[in-house]
Amino acid sequence: xxxxxxxxxxxxxxxxxxxxxxxxxxxxxxxxxxxxxxxxxxxxxxxxxxxxxxxxxxxxxxxxxxxxxxxxxxxxxxxxxxxxxxxxxxxxxxxxxxxxxxxxxxxxxxxxxxxxxxxxxxxxxxxxxxxxxxxxxxxxxxxxxxxxxxxxxxxxxxxxxxxxxxxxxxxxxxxxxxxxxxxxxxxxxxxxxxxxxxxxxxxxxxxxxxxxxxxxxxxxxxxxxxxxxxxxxxxxxxxxxxxxxxxxxxxxxxxxxx
Numbered sequence: 112x113x114x115x116x117x118x119x120x121x122x123x124x125x126x127x128x129x130x131x132x133x134x135x136x137x138x139x140x141x142x143x144x145x146x147x148x149x150x151x152x153x154x155x156x157x158x159x160x161x162x163x164x165x166x167x168x169x170x171x172x173x174x175x176x177x178x179x180x181x182x183x184x185x186x187x188x189x190x191x192x193x194x195x196x197x198x199x200x201x202x203x204x205x206x207x208x209x210x211x212x213x214x215x216x217x218x219x220x221x222x223x224x225x226x227x228x229x230x231x232x233x234x235x236x237x238x239x240x241x242x243x244x245x246x247x248x249x250x251x252x253x254x255x256x257x258x259x260x261x262x263x264x265x266x267x268x269x270x271x272x273x274x275x276x277x278x279x280x281x282x283x284x285x286x287x288x289x290x291x292x293x294x295x296x297x298x299x300x301x302x303x304x305x306x307x308x309x310x311x312x313x314x315x316x317x318x319x320x321x322x323x324x325x326x327x328x329x330x331x332x333x334x335x336x337x338x339x340x341x342x343x344x345x346x347x348x349x350x351x352x353x354x355x356x357x358x359x360x361x362x363x364x365x366x367x368x369x
Contacts, residue, residue, distance in 0.1 A: 113284040113362070114140055114246065116204075117156040126151075128284055140245060140285075141229060141333035160204035161248055161285045162227050164336045167197040168325055169223075169252055169273070173315050173340025191324050192316045195269040197252070197338075201279035208369045209253060210277045211350045217256040218368075220348050221341035222299035222307050222356040225250035226318060227285050232331040240322040243331070246287035247295075249356045249364040250338050253278040256347075280354075281336065286361045292317055297342055300355040309342020316340075 113128040125140060126133040133151045138144030171193045203209070211218060229245030252273065259272035292312075299307035316324075318339060325337065348354060348368055356364040 112246075112287045114161060114287060115284050116159045116161045117151075118159055119151060119156045123159065128153075158205050158283050160202050160207075160281045161283065162202075162281065162334045162336060164199055164202065164334050165332045166199065167201065167279055167336045167338060168194055168329075168331075169197055169338035170194050170316065170321055170340045171269070173321075174309065174313055174342045175315060176309075176313075176343035188315045192321050194321075194325065195273065197279050198274050200276050201274055202336075203277050203280050203366070205280065205282040205364045205366065207280070207366060208277065209251075209280065209354070209366050210275070211368050212255065212275045215255050215275075218348055219254050219256055219345045220299055220301065220306070220354050220356075221252040221254060221345050222297050222309075222358075223250045223252050223338045223341045224293075224295060224297060224311050224358060225281060226322070226337040226339065228331045228333060228335045228337070230333050232322075232326050235326045236323055237319045240319050240326075241291060243322070244289070245333075246285040247289050247293075247358075247361060248281050248285050248336075249283070249358050249361050250336070251280040251299075251354060251356055251364065251366065252338050252341060253280075253348075254345075279338075280356075280364055280366045282364050283362050288360070291319065295359040295361075296357075298357045299344065300357075301346060301348060301352055303353075303355075306346045307342055307344035309344070311339070313342060314340060 135149040232243040255272045294312040
């Protein structure tokens with residue numbers, strides 16, 4: 112199933128994308144929902160971010176080649192995932208504009224597979240984490256590199272660099288059909304030029320390892336999102352650019368920078 116969250120006139124609701132049509136559901140996939148007889152063409156509705164998380168938990172340097180391109184040539188994977196949190200106010204949907212910060216000097220795109228949590232989750236393990244996941248979606252972990260630490264080290268301020276409003280586009284759908292260790296192609300285009308071309312099979316920490324570690328520390332709420340890291344190929348973007356992210360089975364996330 113491909114779950115969408117849309118706006119029709121002044122009404123916001125969840126639905127299912129089937130053959131380019133949106134079937135409306137009443138309620139929420141995180142609580143109780145029920146299919147209705149209403150359906151809409153895609154051009155009749157506005158796609159919104161498919162979820163409104165209480166928090167976005169993002170894993171840093173989960174692809175070896177990405178660590179290398181940030182200048183960490185002798186990078187050795189830590190014992191556990193290193194993560195940071197992006198605020199809910201950074202989330203936007205496909206088609207919405209990324210606002211380039213007034214103090215921004217070097218903003219990079221980061222195409223990532225995002226995991227959407229489906230229920231209250233604490234102390235999960237490798238055997239049961241899939242039961243707590245609603246599905247996957249596309250994400251763009253935009254980052255202001257000067258604020259982060261220009262050499263990609265952990266000496267900068269990750270929270271400030273990655274928390275600007277609009278710095279976490281998600282969407283366009285939540286794909287609920289997924290495998291435990293997916294091998295999904297991740298591509299990112301800037302103005303139609305291919306910049307990132309990776310695969311989730313190259314992640315250092317698997318999705319199960321990431322969720323197990325995070326939930327040993329904090330409780331994840333229904334709708335929370337985990338960003339699983341970005342492959343190599345990140346590049347600087349500017350005002351006026353269009354960023355397009357494609358992941359197998361999920362679809363295309365498109366945002367312009369203003």
